[in-house]
Amino acid sequence: MRKIFISLLLILSFYANAQQPYELNSGWLCLNMKEVNTDGFRLSKTDFPLNNWMPATIPGTVLTTLLNNKKIPDPFYGMNNEKIPDIYKTGNDYYTYWFVKDFEEKALGNEQVWLQFRGINYKAEIYLNGKKVNPKTLEGMHLRSQYNITKLLSSTGKNRIAVIVFPPDFPGNANGGQGGDGTIAKGLTTQYTAGWDWIQPIRDRNTGIWDKVTIEKTKNIKIQNPHVITLVPGKRLPDAKQQPATIKVSVEVENPTGQPISGILQYEIAGKLVKKNVTLSAIHSEVNLPDLALENPKLWWPNGYGKQYLYPLNIKFISANQVLDQENLNVGIRQIDNIWNEETKSMGAYVNGQKIFIKGGNWIISDAMLRFSDARYDAEVRYHKDMNLNLIRIWGGAILERPEFYNACDKYGLLVFQDFWFSGDCNGRWVDPMKKDDQWTRRNYPDNHPLVLTAIEDQIKMIRNHASLAFWCGGNEITPPEDILEPLKNEILPRLDGTRILFDFSNSDKMSYNTIGGNGDGPYGIQDPKSFWSTRTFPYNSEVGSVGVGDYESLEKFIPKENLIAPQFKSKTDSVWDYHKYIGYDEHINPYGKAKDAKDFAMKAQLVNYDQYRALMEGFSSHMWEWYTGSIIWKTQNPWTALRGQMYDYYLDPNACLYGLRKGSEPxxxxxxxxxxxxxxxxxxxxxxxxxxxxxxxxxxxxxxxxxxxxxxxxxxxxxxxxxxxxxxxxxxxxxxxxxxxxxxxxxxxxxxxxxxxxxxxxxxxxxxxxELKPAPLKITASQKNKGKIEVLLSNEMGHPVAFFNRIALIDSKTGKRILPAFYGDNYISILPGESKTVSVEYNGSQSDLAIEVYGWNVERKKVMIN
Missing domain, CATH: 2.60.40.10 (Immunoglobulins)
Known part of the structure; x- marks a missing residue:
């Protein structure tokens, strides 16, 4: 028995996991630099007092911290944003902050401890226990950084980190232009923060430790930046018996010890183990493992075409019966190809050998103040799935999206079209009187091209293993400068990826040949629904869209009561509506009867919303492979409380755009x-x-x-x-x-x-x-099917008129407030005489005291208790 016990201990020791990374996401304090009368060496010692320091939100921005400490009003409500000082007027010192965090950690034996920042905007100096961590100033928002802090840790295990974060050197004048005066693009940061035609300026320009801070412990080897390629030759069908797929894996390995280390580098997937004996003498090595031919693989498909199967893949380095480090990731086995369509004069997307008609949405960023969460990402991407879309394009004036976003896209089957950080507005495509510099000067933004190339390499490594990542794009409506584009196209992507196409820019002729003149993208306003069927536009349109005002319950969340008045056609728009970028609906609403008040306006706006987006996707689909290989809607979500271009509002409450688009996009x-x-x-x-x-x-x-x-x-x-x-x-x-x-x-x-x-x-x-439609006495029942799922039955008896355009909402039965997010099998639905419809409602399952609310065009508002 003793021998068995010892053997078991040895087995457990052999397969012991290296400690999983953990986040430093609580207990941070901060103070404006002008109030700190010492340097980072002294500040980062645990005995330095931190009296009167403010709790900081990490990850987060300075503005998020100020909001959470009630130092500023909610900038997304009403005109509150005008009450917050803008960095261009205050100077950068106003938003320059020290961030301090005490934590416990020590290294034992051959352990190595790594401090990792996934994003700081814009420059930073980092100190730990009275020592400088970064020998060179950390610069650039779109860049990960990692430091081996093993020798800097306190022998007592009690440590303090201090980080001073400086805003972008050129925050730009938010003068009302797209990206303000354009100078925000002189640095490698988020351009939208200087304002756009769908957002007001973000006053601190997203300054802060905006992404995750983690501590990772390994033994004396560190595995990083694994690269997994899947090759799926031939033309496949979902759920069929599959010919083999090839798995190719390589990893970077860090050896900080200065001594050669021998061991086994291995990966496991689908019960298959692939090994390689290696000796690592250099500080940094890249190792290619043997290829694996995986028999009868379960494939990953885009939404609407098949399932999204993901395989867990585990990579380990084992030496002397110890796991020195390991990485875990999920892999979707699929192959994406692009073949030019001569009839449409546009690129066609193929997945696993099958051509996919692209039905996409444009995405800015989940939250304009960078308040990201796994749950919010999951909900937003699920809404795109529910719209029957199969692609999300990440617009170039924001970020390369986070791994958590890509996890959700992998899960729900949304292909991703990822722009890099350039826009036609800021980067010089047009003559623009709002811009400070001329076109040729702006054409060379950002100022530091080597920094851009470094960031590009890093961010490609961060997201390249995701099955959903399908296309790279140089920039929004413009290419990067030539000395960035050429190495990106000819050296960096072939070396670091090699499996995905790069479109030079978002309406490049190589993506979609423009035979109709103009910029090719758009239109962006309300159209006659017939136009989507009759007017030929860009054959693979990266931006085409319309409006998106939410219903009355949505408007109440950010428009003050005194401003909740129905906008009137050709009259001056209310200041709050105007501030939140309202596009006029009135001439499209008036055929339904002039809006009596804001509630009536919002209901009639939903009819316009539904009709617009259903017609848009129906019109494009009707000319599938004849005029078009796809279209990407501008846009499907808002990172703040705007009144345009959204299928659901900032608070994750869907409007009729979502369900009109869902209908028009059915497989x-x-x-x-x-x-x-x-x-x-x-x-x-x-x-x-x-x-x-x-x-x-x-x-x-x-x-x-x-x-x-x-x-x-x-x-x-x-x-x-x-x-x-x-x-x-x-x-x-x-x-x-x-x-x-x-x-x-x-x-x-x-x-x-x-x-x-x-x-x-x-x-x-x-x-x-x-x-003049008469009321329809709709019968409604609701029943709980299981935790997190309700079914609603709506019945309209013979002899009644159509029960038209009914909105279903999951609400708190006591307060009447909507439960958000909630996911509906359909909504804004009409019930014909003598028919019934069942609609599923899903939510996160933690709420109680729920009810269903239903109201329609000719159906009285009702609250229905759940059986």
Missing amino acids: LHIMMNPLDSMVTVVNNGFTDRNNLMVQAKVYDMQGKEYFYSQVFNAIGASSVRRFFPLNDFLKKLDKKEGVFVSLKILNEKQSVLSENIYWLAGKDGEYKGLQ
Whole structure:
């Protein structure tokens, strides 16, 4: 028994994990540099008193810390942002802060201790226990840094770190231009913080220790920056038996001991172990491990095309029966290729050999003040999945997104189009009277090109293993300077990645050849829905979009009560609405009846929202492979409380944009062409769909049904098929007050595979029928299916009119406030006479005392308790 016990101890010792990294994310204190009368050497000693220092939010910005300590008002509410001093006027010292943190740590035996910063904006000096940590000033927002602090740790285990953080050297004048006067781009920082047409300036320009600070302990070897490549040759189908895929793994290994170390470097995936005997004599080495041919792999697919299978992959370095270090990551096995489409004159995206019609959304950043969390990332990316999108583009005026964002995209199947840090506005594409410097000067921003190249290498290593990362892009609407673009394209990416295409810039001819003149991207305002079907635009449009005002409950969160008035067409917009970047709706709302108040306005705005984004994606999909290989909506989220370009608001409350887009983006979708009323079906799948019943019905405003046609037919894989027009039928109905058109696809079992309801205006373009629509006494029940999931049943009896455009909301039954985020199987839905619909509602499962609220165009607001 004793021998068995000793053997067990040896096994446990052999497989003992190196300590997992932990975050230094609490207990920080801070003080403005002008109030600190000492240097970092003295400040970083544990006996230096920290009386009257302020609790600091780390990771976070100075502005976040000031907000959390109630030193400033919420800059996202009303006009509060105007009450906060802007760095351009105060000078940089006003937002220059010392950050101090006491922590316990010591190194035993052959342990090595590493201090890691994942992002500081903009410059920093770092001290530990009275010693300087960084020999050279840390500079640049978009850059990780790591320091071996083993010899600087206190023998008692009690340590203090002190960091002084300086704002960007050139914060820029927030003069109302895109990126202010443009000089924010002289440094390697977030350009949007100087203001844009969708955001007001961030007053501290995101100064601070804005990303994670971690301590990692290893033995005398450190594994870092693993690189995993998956090769999936041929044309594959989801859920089929697969031919082998090739896994290629390499790692960087740090040996700080000064002595050669021999051991086994290995990785394990899907129960397969791959090993290599190595001797590491250099301080820094890169090791390639043998390739693995993985039999019958489970593949990773974009949303709407298949499952997102992720394999855990573990890398270890073992020497003398000790695990000296290890890395764990999740790997999606997939291959992304790009093939030029001669018909559309644009690039086509292929995953695992199958062509993917890109339905994407543009993303700025999760939060303008960099208050990131795993939960928020997960919710935001899930909303994009719920929209039936398959791609998110990260806009170039912000950041390379964090690994936690990419984790969510890996999980939900969102391909990522990642821009680097350049924009046409700040970096000189146009003559701009708001900019301080001329085009040629701005064209050479940032000032420090070697720093940019260093940051590019680092950030590529940080995110390159994610299955969701699909495309690199030099910049938004402009290329980087030539001495950055050329090494990026010809040396850095081939060396550090080699598997993903680089588009020089976001509307490059190599991505989408512009045959129509102009910039090619856009439009950005409200359009006649017919235009999305009739007007040909950029064949792979990186920015096309419209509006996005939330409903009344959303507006209440950031617009003061006295400003909650309905904006009127051609009259001066209220100052708060204007400050939050409102785009006028009125001429599009007035056909539904002039808005009586802000609540009425918000409800009618949702009709415009839904119609806009459904039509946008239907129009692009109707010309799939003929005009377009994809489109990317500008934009699908807001990092602050703006009144434009969002499918859900800053508080994660969805509006009708999301559900109109969800409808128009269905993988199998039935729709009606507004130009000629042609009933059309789009199939985004990889297989033919046979034995489909295509059904059309029309309902008048009294709820009377007019059956038109149903046909049995098929539609090929990844194709569009036009079935029959409704024009003659609609003319016979003499739709003087407007009608509802109901379209459905059913299978042989009469199950509905896709349905769509349009509301058509009368002959004069007005929705008088809707304005006079009689109430529908909708029956609503709600039941708890399991923790975190509720089902809502809505029923409309025969003899009633259509129960039109119903908003479902999960609320706190006591306060009436919405539970956010919540995820709905559908929303803003209409229930036809004699029909019922079940809608699922999912939430995080921790709340109690919940209820469901439902209201609609002609349905009285109701609170329904949950059974």
